[in-house]
Amino acid sequence: MRLKQFQLGSVFGIPLIIDYSWPPIALLHVWFVSRFWLVAEVQPPLPLWHNLIIGSVITAVFFASVLIHELSHALVARTDGIRIQDIQLHIFGGWARLIGEPPTPMAELRIAVAGPVSSFLLAAFFWLWLLIVERLGDESTAAQAASASFLYLTAANFFLATFNLLPGLPLDGGRALRAILWQRRKDILSATRTTMKLGVWLAYLLISYGVLQLTSSVMRGKFWQDFTAAVWLLVLGVFLKSAAENDYRYRERHSASERMRQDDGNLPDMSGTVGAVMRSPAVSVSPELSVAEFIDQILAAHHHTHFPVARDGRLHGVLSLERLREEPREKWKRLTVGEVMKPIDESLFITVRASVDHARRKLKMNNLGFLAVIDQDGLLIGHLNAKDLEEAVSTTPSKSLR
Numbered sequence: 001m002r003l004k005q006f007q008l009g010s011v012f013g014i015p016l017i018i019d020y021s022w023p024p025i026a027l028l029h030v031w032f033v034s035r036f037w038l039v040a041e042v043q044p045p046l047p048l049w050h051n052l053i054i055g056s057v058i059t060a061v062f063f064a065s066v067l068i069h070e071l072s073h074a075l076v077a078r079t080d081g082i083r084i085q086d087i088q089l090h091i092f093g094g095w096a097r098l099i100g101e102p103p104t105p106m107a108e109l110r111i112a113v114a115g116p117v118s119s120f121l122l123a124a125f126f127w128l129w130l131l132i133v134e135r136l137g138d139e140s141t142a143a144q145a146a147s148a149s150f151l152y153l154t155a156a157n158f159f160l161a162t163f164n165l166l167p168g169l170p171l172d173g174g175r176a177l178r179a180i181l182w183q184r185r186k187d188i189l190s191a192t193r194t195t196m197k198l199g200v201w202l203a204y205l206l207i208s209y210g211v212l213q214l215t216s217s218v219m220r221g222k223f224w225q226d227f228t229a230a231v232w233l234l235v236l237g238v239f240l241k242s243a244a245e246n247d248y249r250y251r252e253r254h255s256a257s258e259r260m261r262q263d264d265g266n267l268p269d270m271s272g273t274v275g276a277v278m279r280s281p282a283v284s285v286s287p288e289l290s291v292a293e294f295i296d297q298i299l300a301a302h303h304h305t306h307f308p309v310a311r312d313g314r315l316h317g318v319l320s321l322e323r324l325r326e327e328p329r330e331k332w333k334r335l336t337v338g339e340v341m342k343p344i345d346e347s348l349f350i351t352v353r354a355s356v357d358h359a360r361r362k363l364k365m366n367n368l369g370f371l372a373v374i375d376q377d378g379l380l381i382g383h384l385n386a387k388d389l390e391e392a393v394s395t396t397p398s399k400s401l402r
């Protein structure tokens with residue numbers, strides 16, 4: 001089941017998405033901090049509404065810290081040329097969703113540790129404020145509330161960093177470990193398998209701990225405080241386990257399509273499909289490239305009439321030489337490929353599993369005689385033109401074409 005989400009705004013051009021599972025957890029957090037943390041730390045106790053206000057401020061600053069953690073992942077990823085789909089806040093904190101995968105183990109390592117590093121820095125920042133407030137030696141309830149808040153934020157950020165560094169997928173520590181194993185073994189799938197297993201073990205540990213807490217809280221009668229935390233732990237464990245497994249499944253699918261790319265689409269079950277007749281890998285062009293650069297660097301090496309335009313494997317459009325010829329030569333330096341391409345629409349691409357007949361119809365329809373080919377994840381893996389298709393079909397035994 002997928003809960004709905006809404007967009008709150010954007011930071012550095014990255015959409016900030018709030019999952020509907022987030023508001024309840026934020027309210028629960030306000031309640032927990034006001035009712036338990038501040039009551040224990042501030043003597044004599046403040047009125048409840050004071051605690052609720054301070055609790056709301058602590059909650060807001062805490063989730064801002066989570067946001068900074070996710071932004072750090074996202075901004076480091078961006079410097080490695082990866083686009084960011086969005087940042088989501090949900091019941092377990094946050095999630096920066098990247099489009100495409102880190103290109104190298106080092107890039108993955110940098111992106112993974114950026115989050116925990118920022119959380120450690122935030123913990124140090126709040127700790128400094130805690131020291132300053134304590135230095136003042138003020139015994140008033142206001143000073144106590146301030147130091148309780150800074151202590152909480154220090155601990156919360158420290159916990160966020162440490163927990164995320166646990167070495168199992170999908171946690172940051174798991175991604176960092178995968179990057180190291182990937183570098184050593186030169187095999188991302190095997191690195192993913194190891195860190196996924198560690199992640200599943202960590203999830204089981206959390207679940208067991210949650211069960212233990214749950215039983216002891218019921219037995220000691222301290223129902224609400226521990227019970228809520230225990231249930232949250234349990235759900236977190238289940239969530240982490242499925243996320244670790246999903247990550248692996250995604251990788252497995254991804255490398256299956258990579259293998260297909262390397263095999264030039266000649267897998268036995270591809271007969272009669274686009275996969276069997278396409279040209280792979282695709283020679284693609286980035287939309288930011290200037291037309292002059294395109295002509296010097298790409299066209300000089302590849303004598304095609306059409307080029308898929310893509311970034312991070314995602315198709316943006318198709319560039320045709322015919323269309324390019326309409327542009328006067330003196331504009332080539334200023335114009336980018338993105339400005340002269342035919343922007344993406346349904347008629348420009350086809351999936352690798354589509355039938356050859358379907359491809360033939362589409363080739364006629366789009367008046368280009370060219371199609372980009374994408375895999376089941378929507379990533380560009382090849383291309384096809386009318387001439388290639390007819391040649392491939394005439395050299396393939398006809399019985400394999402249904």
Ligand SMILES: [Zn+2]
Nearest residue numbers: 115116164172
């Ligand atoms: Zn993180």
